[in-house]
Amino acid sequence: MRALVIDDSRATRAILSRILQQVGFATFDVADGQLALTWLADNGPVDLALVDWNMPILDGLSFIKIVRANPAYADMRLLMVTTESDIERMIMALEAGADEYAMKPFTASVIREKVDILGIKLPDTPVAGGVV
Amino acid sequence: MTATEAQRGDLTPTDLVYLRELIRERSAIVIDESKGYLLESRLAPVARRNGHNSLTELVARLRLDHTGPLHDLVVDAMTTNETSFFRDIHPWTVLEQTWLPELIQKRSAQRTLTFWNAACSSGQEPYSLAMLLRDRFPQIVDTWNVRIIATDLSAEMLGRSAAGRYTQLEVNRGLPAPLLVKHFKRDGQYWQINDNLRGMVEFRALNLVGQWPFIPQVDVLFMRNVLIYFDLPTKQEILNKLRGVLRPDGYLMLGTAETTLNVDERFERVAVDRATAYRPR
Numbered sequence: 333m334r335a336l337v338i339d340d341s342r343a344t345r346a347i348l349s350r351i352l353q354q355v356g357f358a359t360f361d362v363a364d365g366q367l368a369l370t371w372l373a374d375n376g377p378v379d380l381a382l383v384d385w386n387m388p389i390l391d392g393l394s395f396i397k398i399v400r401a402n403p404a405y406a407d408m409r410l411l412m413v414t415t416e417s418d419i420e421r422m423i424m425a426l427e428a429g430a431d432e433y434a435m436k437p438f439t440a441s442v443i444r445e446k447v448d449i450l451g452i453k454l455p456d457t458p459v460a461g462g463v464v
Numbered sequence: 465m466t467a468t469e470a471q472r473g474d475l476t477p478t479d480l481v482y483l484r485e486l487i488r489e490r491s492a493i494v495i496d497e498s499k500g501y502l503l504e505s506r507l508a509p510v511a512r513r514n515g516h517n518s519l520t521e522l523v524a525r526l527r528l529d530h531t532g533p534l535h536d537l538v539v540d541a542m543t544t545n546e547t548s549f550f551r552d553i554h555p556w557t558v559l560e561q562t563w564l565p566e567l568i569q570k571r572s573a574q575r576t577l578t579f580w581n582a583a584c585s586s587g588q589e590p591y592s593l594a595m596l597l598r599d600r601f602p603q604i605v606d607t608w609n610v611r612i613i614a615t616d617l618s619a620e621m622l623g624r625s626a627a628g629r630y631t632q633l634e635v636n637r638g639l640p641a642p643l644l645v646k647h648f649k650r651d652g653q654y655w656q657i658n659d660n661l662r663g664m665v666e667f668r669a670l671n672l673v674g675q676w677p678f679i680p681q682v683d684v685l686f687m688r689n690v691l692i693y694f695d696l697p698t699k700q701e702i703l704n705k706l707r708g709v710l711r712p713d714g715y716l717m718l719g720t721a722e723t724t725l726n727v728d729e730r731f732e733r734v735a736v737d738r739a740t741a742y743r744p745r
């Protein structure tokens with residue numbers, strides 16, 4: 333399983349990548365929506381993209397609209413991860429084609445649970461963190 | 465000496481035994497000796513909030529009565545309330561796709577479904593159920609007699625459950641975004657669940673240990689992530705009582721780390737996909 337992490341904060345990219353790696357994804361990361369489109373054109377679709385909203389050059393919402401207009405990317409699951417927390421914003425993102433939405437700040441379980449909700453079948457990997 | 469050392473040094477072995485016994489007697493929660501730090505970290509704020517300068521002072525005050533509001537606060541503070549919406553996801557999927565359709569068919573004459581969420585913590589579990597029922601089985605919710613009874617030992621958790629107000633982190637966890645925008649309103653930094661869902665759940669205090677108040681016959685019983693805190697005889701006592709409440713063809717849902725195997729052989733395990741439930745044999 334491949335995941336692309338798209339966020340203009342290098343620290344956020346590193347944190348998100350590590351969480352995804354722990355549950356078994358191979359991760360790649362880029363700093364804005366335009367770079368993400370280029371990456372996808374070069375490397376083909378990924379199973380999951382984590383998409384920040386506010387980024388320079390091409391923002392996350394525009395990125396999602398472009399991806400959803402391209403049938404080659406139809407199977408990609410898109411998880412928005414953003415500081416935007418208004419219901420109206422969430423509805424906009426879902427209507428544009430985001431499959432899920434997580435608000436910053438997040439914890440590792442937030443991201444893991446969103447991946448579960450998306451129904452992405454990962455090979456069984458031990459998950460960090462204890463019982464209850 | 466650092467502050468924490470000072471506090472740790474605070475509790476004598478007799479105090480520790482007293483607290484462990486108090487908590488065990490009231491809630492059946494077993495805090496073994498290696499978890500002494502838990503007592504200190506969770507009870508220090510209780511001591512402070514109630515005007516005691518140290519844990520020793522708190523224990524001295526507790527010893528004056530056999531029971532009282534302070535005893536309840538201590539027990540409350542020692543419960544682990546970790547929970548999330550649609551926790552572990554798989555049981556919810558199978559409930560929706562397999563177990564509920566089957567029960568609905570079996571109950572089509574009575575047109576009654578009763579759910580019991582024992583140990584509901586801050587309410588995410590009963591509200592997950594309410595959302596699932598309202599969204600996936602709307603005609604049942606509207607025309608049948610559907611009851612969701614949610615209970616917990618902790619008064620604080622019951623208050624939070626009934627309020628249905630959640631932080632951003634709580635609604636981020638396990639709750640699909642389309643359900644968040646549909647069933648919640650933002651209220652400052654909190655998220656408030658809509659009244660139509662809140663009205664579907666009846667919240668009550670219930671200690672799983674000791675005698676239970678009247679509970680009607682239940683079709684699906686959620687008792688997730690609570691047996692894990694109890695010793696074997698307590699687990700057995702609870703599973704035994706539960707058989708009197710659960711319908712013979714009803715389902716018992718436990719936490720993923722819990723099982724009736726080697727605890728009470730009068731349950732059989734039903735596994736579908738990645739979900740497990742238990743039924744009386």
Ligand SMILES: C[S@@+](CC[C@H](N)C(=O)[O-])C[C@H]1O[C@@H](n2cnc3c(N)ncnc32)[C@H](O)[C@@H]1O
Nearest residue numbers: 491543546547583585617618671672688689690
């Ligand atoms: C870890 S939470 C589980 C919440 C939820 N069922 C879930 O699985 O996410 C455990 C809950 O059990 C409650 N509890 C602990 N001892 C109890 C007892 N003796 N009777 C009833 N509830 C109890 C606690 O107050 C706490 O809310």
Ligand SMILES: [Mg+2]
Nearest residue numbers: 340384386387
């Ligand atoms: Mg950003």
